[in-house]
Amino acid sequence: MKTKLTLVAISALLLSACGDNDNNSTVVTDTPTPPVVDYEFSVSITNLTQAQPMSPIAVMLHQSGHYFEVGTAASNELEKLAEGGDNSALLAQSMTMSSSTTETPVGPGSTSTISIKSETLANLKLSLLTMMVNTNDGFSGLNAIDVSTMPIGEKKMYRTSAYDAGTELNTEAQGSIPGPADGGEGFNVERNDNQNMVTMHSGVVGNDDGLTSSTLTSKHKFDNPLLAITIERIK
């Protein structure tokens, strides 16, 4: 009973305080337009390989579709990334709602963090793609990770595998690899692999391991996983 009384007293005090303030308040006439809510993700990527720089890393938010699928032929956009490290066509694909890319390649041992925004969370998926530049058509990344239910502050961690776009034969020949190991050709529209389909990558051989015509050496070899990735929803 005593408590209740005290509460009533406090309420009365508060009310009177409010009353005082009323005298100084200005009347707001126009309703402000609600600001566009931005959801934001931070994506941090570490290159775990010995000597495979990753081409500028593309991160895309989308609500449907896949940028690659094992067992399906690569799109022309994916071919351009996987053979030449050029992600511009991929970023421009119609299903992309928003995108972000590192400005430069991410070298072995390096970590790069990029942020990406969206105006919606509904059905939101995150894909990430990058080329191992010292390969013929090897790439790594994430395939349509569901981020629609991540609360702010939550982190998801991934280790990625190596894929083969299936668009260029893995000759490892001089002039066929765009990375610093060779400085050769990137994208070429011809598709001459044994099967025109995305698969897991079988690794590079190199001239130290029995492919005498290879422009690569033992240092360009890799094994799964290739990238350590952390996705955090920060807004």
Place this chain on the structure above:
Amino acid sequence: MKAKILTTLVATCFASSALAQDLEVKITNLTHGIYYTPLLVTAHAPGTALFSLGETASEPLQAMAEGGDISGLSNVLESINADMVMNPAGGLLAPASSTMAMLSTSNGNTYLSLVAMMLPTNDGFVGLNSWPIPTEAGTYEVYLNAYDAGTEANNELVVDGSGAPGMAGIPASPGVTPGSQGLGVTTSEENNTIHIHRGNVGDDEQIGGASDLHNTVHRWLNPVAKLTITVK
């Protein structure tokens, strides 16, 4: 009274977990140049295994791993009332290809296993060993590694008829035409138990060299297969 009802509920849950389930198992060959011989997909009771890492391969497993013959393993599975689907792909499962196996499990067959030989290898196989089938309906993804049965030296020579257990060589090399007249990569097997396959070596010579396989075609990295399992 409340406690009693609870107990009954729990008991019902356990009972239902041992009941029959309908599974769809999609098998995708993730490799760039390796074929799978006819697959054996099975649901079986706990306490049985098609293979166990670090243990010697059974004769039926050896026949599967060296020659792709799943009849011995299926006989064993039949004798223990396992449910199985044999050869869902109707032959070889090519690189980047998928096939589907529909499995209705019987009471108590709560573990899923799968094997198939990898071509071209001497005694390599893709395997899933006793994956507990979830009681909750849903879609599950499982990635599989490549194993070596440990029963044959990996000489990497393509030899007709070498699928017979104990006969050295690779019985067939589908896809890209293999090399010939290799000298043989090795004549010994250091680990005679089932272990993770070290991969094919191959070489870059069409005729001669150590291996009949091609180093740019017949290698792989794990995982080599993906299972997409839908529990209904």
